[in-house]
Amino acid sequence: SLLPRWRGAAPIQRAILAGDAETGVGIMQMEAGLDIGPVRLEKRTPVAGKTAGDLTAELAALGAAAMVEVLANPDAYPPVPQPSEGITHAAKIDKAEARLDFTGPATQAERQVRAFNPAPGAFFEVNGERIRVLAADAVEGDAPAGTALARPSDFAIGCGEGVLVPTLVQRAGRAAMTPAELIRGFAIPDGTKLT
Template identity: 65%
Template sequence: MRLVFMGTPDFAVPALDALVEAGHDIAAVYCQPPRPAGRGKALQASPVQQRAEALGIEVRHPLTLRDPDEQARFGAINADAAVVAAYGLILPKPILAAPRLGCFNIHASLLPRWRGAAPIHRAILAGDEITGVTIMDMEAGLDTGPMRAKAEVSVQRKTAGELTEELARAGASLMVQVLADLDLYPPVPQPEEGVTYAAKIDKAEARLDFTEGAVAAERQVRAFNPAPGAFLELSGERIRVLAAQIEPVSGPAGQVLDEHMLIGCGGDALRPTRVQRAGRGVMTADELLRGFAIPPATQL
């Protein structure tokens, strides 16, 4: 097929690779424009742009798709279909209608659960045991289109980063299967029951809340790893917690309970195992404590 691929972050790269390997003609890749990144704030191309350029595919990154000229330019590609994976822009009706077969989205949840911007984070925070990917036909609503196929993935104790990688691979494979024979995967309307919305993550949500219990705090650690990073604050300094484990020790919420940074959560306690100070490398909690005193009875 002659395809347009629309995606921006690492999550979308396996799908682009899989479509190329399957022999599809990728006429153009759409992604978000380069953004300032790093300490020098130099412009950095997105992972999808970098991969597309390495593959020799034309890259476009318009600021909006609502401009009639941009819509005409998109339509002039004469694509059979568009494949969308975490692109980052809303597709207006003229864009959705342009490809002969329509636009297909790789969504990182088992729809209709977790429609919206942050399905992977929300699944972890909610304690879902199973999540997955859904291939769906795109329409004007927010992830409301009919579904073509699903693939389940176990959440277990994975971080958002680990789960994203696994879901990206699953979505790429499933998208190739669907495009190989659309008749085998007819569109099925989403059920009205079970709809939930995955709101965009606010960085303030990454502050560890020990009053909600150790289970909820440990989910925060995994859900916000690698970004934005779950954190606690002490003496005006923010300390990121990248990994932690739950221990059956009772203690006041937010109070340090021993010499190794065990933190009370009311019932069970949370023990950070990998942490990071601002401007420093990742270290164990004990390595942190050798240069940053957090004595027992400290209230976080």
């Protein structure tokens, strides 16, 4: 993470959920305490549109390259104390957070989808079955929060503000599929309440 923001267990997911424009990695000098040491080098990357899985892979590569850079010439990267303002804690992810919250803006639900992909996987329930949402778009629209909007080739979900349009979903024990494939074998009628 871009310390001191998102110190802790789940900085990537928390950055996505918060709508941060960018995140990154820092080569930090270790000190007693949680992510409090001075930083020698920081590398940044945009967050927009990326899942936690995408960012994990990208940041791993950035971090490895940054570590090699610092170790090759440590004197070129003196330790810089972290600022005392802007400290946030990236709490461990609780699986309950992956249940999509349709009461807020669709943009927040879309961030949940990206933050919890690949794990634990954002989801909603309909007729007692859990449906994972692996990818989605937030669009303008008006419908009651948590209500399915049946469309000819897919479905959308009303949110407190805007509409969430799943683009890749997964039923328990099945492969990922498009919403069109899902609704061919699993009806989600217009107006169905999703939880």
